[in-house]
Amino acid sequence: MRTAAVPLVLLLLTLVSVPLQADARADAKKQVEFGIAVAQRGLWREAIYRWERAAQIDPTYAPAHNNLAIAYEHEGDLAKARAAYERALELEPGNALIKQNYELFREINDRTTGKNTQ
């Protein structure tokens, strides 16, 4: 009886978790959209808050990490920006737009970290 119940419970859990994941993505997407709207108005702090929320809600949502990276760059927090770009690329390694953003970021970062500095 107990053995037969295990697959059933697993099936139920799977069925419940799929819509939950979809909900998480939809919620994260809403936060990302709002973040974009406020960033376009120059409200970068609010945008960061929204994109951080999105990344918390759905940590696998690459656009949230990409946008966060851009916002951190704009705020001058280059270490956080690098980490966020790398996470975005880890999630979507083939995304040409994230790659392009990251390359532009690296150009600035390499220039300022002073590899040749003593």
Next chain:
Amino acid sequence: MIARPVRTLSSLVAVLLATACTNSFEIPIETPIRAKLDVAAFQRVLVAGFIAGGTEDVDGNLETTRLLRSQLRTKSQLRVIDSDVLPLVDVASEGRDSGGPPTTPPPIKEEKDLEAYEHVFANVEYWKKIGEEYQQPLIVTGTVMFTPLQRNSIVQREQEVYDSFGRRRVVPVRTYMERKGFSLDGRFIFIDGRSGATLHSESFGEQILYNANQTTPALSSYFELMDRLIPTFLSTLSSQKIKGTRILLQ
């Protein structure tokens, strides 16, 4: 030289394709870059001079000093001191020859020739004296090597071809080419005019190559290369904002 535009074009195509498939928004950003060196203690800056070598077509000491002074005048809060450029090669030679009869300093043709003069940067007493003379400014000095380059290498370039129907096509062709140009290498050294001690030092190196049949004056190449180095130099002394655009994703 040709490979770069081809790569840029292909990445642009990839980005355009990706943009068409995704909800994306281009947004301008300004990345604030903090100065590498805290210069709050200084009100003045003295670009003292450089130990320069390489080609004789450009006076690396004079030109670098003049260029950095003019850049600092417009892009830094520090007051730039106008003074004669220090003949650092002679200063370094005098220090080395002390006690013996004065000798003509050997020409600086290669980077290794600089070694004989570099001790001048560690001469704390000398820089302290200069500092006292100019009311204890931040002192900028260093080395500059501007040398001619010649490279033979395979270069990819685009070539027009016409098929049997007379249709024009552009195809990449790899050819062996002789190229000439210059390299600009050296070090910016920032010295505390109060103590004579080195605060910060930063190496640099840039190259430019042209087709062998192209005649570019050495001075133009020098300014082209310095143009690339100026942002790095300025970012050592003052905070800057670098403008750019990024793509937000939905």
